[in-house]
Amino acid sequence: MAETMILIPGRTTKQGVGLLESKFKKQYRDATTTVEINVEDMARLGLKDGCKVKLRSANGVTTVKCTGRKTEDLPPGVLFIAYGPPTSKLMGTDTGASGMPLSKHLEVELESVN
Amino acid sequence: MGAATKAKSEANIKTVENATCTFCGCLCDDMVLTVDMDAKKITKAKNACVLGKALFLSHEEEDRPFALIDGKPATLKEGVEEAAQILANARFPMFYGMSDTTCEAQRQNVALVDMVGGTIDSTTSVCHGPTGMALQGVGESTATLGEIKNRADLVIYWGGNPAESLPRHFARYAVTAKGMYTPNRKKDRTIVNVDVRRTKSVPVADIFIQVKIGADFELLWALRALVKGRHVDPNIEKRTGVSLETMKDLVERMKNCRYGVLFFGMGLSMTRGRHFNSAAILSLASDLNEYTHFIATPMRGHGNVAGADIVVSWQTGYPFGVNFSRGYPKFNPGEFTATDMFARGDADAGLILASDPGSNFTQAAIDHMKKIPMIVLDPKLTHTAKLARVAFTTSHYGINTGGTAYRSDGVPIELRPCLDSKYPSDEEVIRAIYKRVEQLLKTRKKTKGANNKRRKAA
Numbered sequence: 405m406a407e408t409m410i411l412i413p414g415r416t417t418k419q420g421v422g423l424l425e426s427k428f429k430k431q432y433r434d435a436t437t438t439v440e441i442n443v444e445d446m447a448r449l450g451l452k453d454g455c456k457v458k459l460r461s462a463n464g465v466t467t468v469k470c471t472g473r474k475t476e477d478l479p480p481g482v483l484f485i486a487y488g489p490p491t492s493k494l495m496g497t498d499t500g501a502s503g504m505p506l507s508k509h510l511e512v513e514l515e516s517v518n
Numbered sequence: 519m520g521a522a523t524k525a526k527s528e529a530n531i532k533t534v535e536n537a538t539c540t541f542c543g544c545l546c547d548d549m550v551l552t553v554d555m556d557a558k559k560i561t562k563a564k565n566a567c568v569l570g571k572a573l574f575l576s577h578e579e580e581d582r583p584f585a586l587i588d589g590k591p592a593t594l595k596e597g598v599e600e601a602a603q604i605l606a607n608a609r610f611p612m613f614y615g616m617s618d619t620t621c622e623a624q625r626q627n628v629a630l631v632d633m634v635g636g637t638i639d640s641t642t643s644v645c646h647g648p649t650g651m652a653l654q655g656v657g658e659s660t661a662t663l664g665e666i667k668n669r670a671d672l673v674i675y676w677g678g679n680p681a682e683s684l685p686r687h688f689a690r691y692a693v694t695a696k697g698m699y700t701p702n703r704k705k706d707r708t709i710v711n712v713d714v715r716r717t718k719s720v721p722v723a724d725i726f727i728q729v730k731i732g733a734d735f736e737l738l739w740a741l742r743a744l745v746k747g748r749h750v751d752p753n754i755e756k757r758t759g760v761s762l763e764t765m766k767d768l769v770e771r772m773k774n775c776r777y778g779v780l781f782f783g784m785g786l787s788m789t790r791g792r793h794f795n796s797a798a799i800l801s802l803a804s805d806l807n808e809y810t811h812f813i814a815t816p817m818r819g820h821g822n823v824a825g826a827d828i829v830v831s832w833q834t835g836y837p838f839g840v841n842f843s844r845g846y847p848k849f850n851p852g853e854f855t856a857t858d859m860f861a862r863g864d865a866d867a868g869l870i871l872a873s874d875p876g877s878n879f880t881q882a883a884i885d886h887m888k889k890i891p892m893i894v895l896d897p898k899l900t901h902t903a904k905l906a907r908v909a910f911t912t913s914h915y916g917i918n919t920g921g922t923a924y925r926s927d928g929v930p931i932e933l934r935p936c937l938d939s940k941y942p943s944d945e946e947v948i949r950a951i952y953k954r955v956e957q958l959l960k961t962r963k964k965t966k967g968a969n970n971k972r973r974k975a976a
């Protein structure tokens with residue numbers, strides 16, 4: 405069953421090092437296709453590190469791997485992922501006359517695909 | 519090893535001191551690079567962080583054609599001709615990027631967009647563009663990073679993760695750096711981190727305040743009220759996730775410090791509230807100046823994104839999202855910003871200078887870029903280069919090309935290149951396109967004039 409969560413895309417060191425090597429190589433691809441999930445949410449949804457999950461926003465859908473984060477690091481209901489092609493699929497086009505699409509506060513439905 | 523061989527290999531190792539790393543807005547200009555001139559490789563990058571090391575040590579000149587036209591190898595001249603034809607025939611071209619190139623290339627890019635009557639926007643619009651809008655509304659109390667290093671005794675990071683995006687920010691400028699009035703480094707400073715999650719930047723903080731997602735504006739506004747001595751309902755905790763006691767404690771620290779600084783990241787400008795969030799934090803710093811010296815300054819990601827704002831402002835009067843269709847610059851975020859123009863399908867051509875919107879724009883914008891003729895200049899193969907009609911391979915700024923870049927605090931830094939490249943710089947390619955477009959437009963004007971004369975005579 406899908407659950408609604410808030411996704412925060414951001415920068416990570418792995419993604420930065422990966423893009424310097426090549427955006428078409430494993431390091432960058434891995435960094436941008438791994439979503440961090442609160443461990444309690446993971447347990448409830450029957451997910452383990454490395455499981456695939458589908459993220460669906462009002463604008464698109466993408467499939468990524470998941471990895472757990474402790475509750476004091478990432479609150480329940482919040483997801484984190486490094487910027488990259490998968491986050492482009494989820495962002496909306498409305499910039500509210502600012503030029504900036506909402507890029508850090510994305511409502512997504514998360515669903516296990518295993 | 520024979521003496522001659524040894525002398526030869528030693529002679530081909532060069533050391534470049536005070537080189538500048540252009541990966542992030544810290545723009546560290548204390549790099550000591552060891553360069554193997556025979557192998558054309560940088561073998562050591564002293565003082566660089568993990569990202570700087572990756573930039574220098576992974577640098578190698580990719581053996582790619584000078585240009586690709588529709589994915590097929592082409593000469594530089596052919597690429598310039600194709601790009602010039604695209605721009606001379608476009609009615610509403612968008613010029614975007616500029617945060618990873620020199621100010622000299624940025625300046626030339628503005629001249630080109632001016633000539634063709636197009637629209638220019640930098641990666642600022644999808645980073646601190648909302649902060650640029652807020653600055654115009656409420657002003658800014660600011661300082662250089664040098665001043666902050668020497669004086670700040672209260673440092674607040676808000677909605678940013680410098681440990682991963684600007685790794686030397688702490689050591690060079692604001693946490694463990696030794697300053698004139700902060701000789702005991704971190705012992706002389708209180709570090710606060712405000713964020714919705716515990717990032718890798720949190721461990722250096724003395725105080726971590728976890729704000730509820732989407733409640734930064736409310737927290738900032740409550741802090742402003744407390745600074746002004748107004749009553750704040752304790753129920754504010756339900757909305758913000760932060761207790762009134764924690765807020766009051768922070769306000770006391772802010773009012774009583776000697777010199778305070780609010781460094782804020784895209785956790786404010788990219789999230790719900792955008793420019794209102796940025797305006798709130800800038801206003802909080804202004805309010806605090808009634809009690810002490812306080813500044814607020816955005817943390818900038820790309821090496822020369824600050825330069826893009828400065829060059830475009832200096833040339834047009836506006837920092838980003840500027841249109842020249844009427845022959846004079848007009849600024850209107852939302853209308854003349856790149857993601858909007860591509861996603862709406864307004865742009866009929868694009869020139870992307872040192873950026874990769876093909877990997878980080880919205881899907882609707884990427885889909886439109888695939889439909890129109892795009893020109894890309896980049897040292898590496900990128901997602902945008904793959905979808906472009908013309909993709910130029912250019913040399914790397916800072917490593918192969920000298921020039922100027924602006925640090926995130928607006929201080930210009932000179933670049934010290936260490937290796938030659940067979941590829942031209944961004945500036946050289948843009949200049950060549952400019953020259954050819956100028957010729958094409960002149961010829962067109964002449965032909966149009968002659969046709970008009972003929973029509974009148976007939």
Ligand code: SF4
Nearest residue numbers: 539542546567570686
């Ligand atoms: S902090 Fe930024 S500029 Fe300094 S070395 Fe690291 S990546 Fe380069």
